[in-house]
Amino acid sequence: MIVVMKSGATEAQVQSTVARVEKMGLKANVIVGTERTVVAVVGDERVLDAPSLEAGDGVAEVMPVVAKYKLASREVRPESSVITVGGFQAGGGHLGVAAGPCSVENEEQIVEVAKAVKAAGATGLRGGAFKPRTSPYSFQGLKEDGLKMLATARDETGLAVFTEVMSPEEVDLVAKYADVLQIGARNMQNYRLLEAVGRCDKAVLLKRGPSATMDEFLLAAEYILDGGNERVMLCERGIRTFEAHTRFTLPLASVPYLHSKSHLPVIIDPSHGTGHTYMVHDMAVAAVAAGADGLIIEVHPDPPNAASDGYQCQDYAQFENTMRRIQKVQKALTD
Template identity: 60%
Template sequence: MIVVMKPEATQDQIDHMIAHVRELGLSPQVLHGTQRVVIAAIGEERPGMVETLEPGEGVEKVLPILAPYKRASRELKPERTVVKAGRLEMGGVAIGVIAGPCSVESESQIVGLAIKLAKLGATGLRGGAFKPRTSPYSFQGHKEDGLKMLAAARDASGLAIVTEVMAPDQVPMVAEYADVLQIGARNMQNYNLLQAVGDSGKPAMLKRGMSATMDEFLLAAEYILDRGNPHVMLCERGIRTFEDHTRFTLPLASVPFLKEKSHLPVVVDPSHGTGKARLVPPMALAAIAAGADGLMVEVHDDPERAVSDGSQTITPALFADLMANARRIAQAVDRTL
């Protein structure tokens, strides 16, 4: 529920309603607007609660939050959330671009590539130190050594580090090195991990599960938000369908839908969404046109020799072309890059 206070409500009246919300077993979240204060009452709503809160002194009206995801909903927070991590910003006028290899392979590789990407306009560096792979025999990442390599790349390039965390007990280690904790598609409903990332307070990049509905996606974000961490970005990375001409199906209609329903920034990953390098640039441009707040693109100096996902990875030269075209699209939709 949302308790809308009158413009002339006193601080004592506001404090009384906050206490009243707590007495009902709900969690109050206070939003200070330009003209009035709004108190969001988060939790399991029971019959009669609206009638209990409406007579409170200083209360103008009490409205239900219809969406099952309360904290992620624009009903609670109409203004857009802007997430910042170093040079990376998502949700404002500027479109953030996260680029880098699927896996961190060596320090020289990731540092050299990071410097190139920063010069081309990227603001974040992606790279897996822990790699969830379908086969147990595939390369699983360099783990903490990989995190140290990413930190060296940040020092050399100034890019914010975005890397995946796979288990709750890894969160403190990854948070020590990374600027943004990525929760992969396979872990979107790993609720213990979501809560651990929420408790860390670090910005989070939540990827949509490959078979997840929009409600499931936003409710997963709710787990992070509910732990008091407002720094959440939603990443559309494609879903599994009957189609086999691409690795996944990248449903760009989810971008305007998510922005209509939620205040959280929306990022698109056209690399995983298509699985084919030649399709990455056009889908990235389409994502910007659809309203995406950011892109996450796989880039490697030599995709043919990449230890993972080489088929969906573009070269720095193609990334430079993509950035040039992306700036034109961004300008057309009143954004910057």
């Protein structure tokens, strides 16, 4: 359920409504919109006394929410959320681009990449310090040393740092250095991790699991939102299908679908979504044309010799070309 406050309702009236919801044993989440303030009620709604709430000062009406995911739903927040992290913005007409290598390899490399992608127009720097790999013999990342290198690159460029956190125990450590905590596809349904980043004050990029339905994806986001962290971005990075011509199948229909169901920004990962460098450019452009709020793209100075995923990384020239094209498409859409 949501409690819709009247236009001009005071803060005291909002807090009075929150107190009444909590007295019923339910959780109240206040969402301030451009046109209205609503109190989202979470919990066993069988104990909710809707007529009593509706009679409260400053309350316009009490309405049911059909979606399973309450806080992520447009029923609760009709206007699109805008996530701002330093110079990176996504949502509400803003297009954010984060770029960088799959793995941080050394300080010289990550600083060089950061300067190159910023010059091309990126506002975020992606780079893996903790790397979940299918094989235990693959490069696992530089861990805290890698985080320190990412922080150095941010200090030199001002780019917002995106990096993956893999366990609840590592959230505080990664948050010490990163600006955006990435939940990888393998961890989309790691509920203890989702709860941990929900208690954190850092923005979150939540990647869709390769076999997850849209409802499962949005319910994973709900865990984070329910923890109190409203700065969540949804990342479509491709799903498993019977096709073998790409690493995953990148369904760009996710963009309009998620926009219709949720107020959260939608980010597309054309690198993992295709697994082939030659496809990244076209899928990035198509994602922007479909209305994506952002992109996360793998860029490496020497892809053939990258420590991981070089086969899907763009080099600097390719990334610059992609940025030029998506800027043209974005301009055409807004003119």
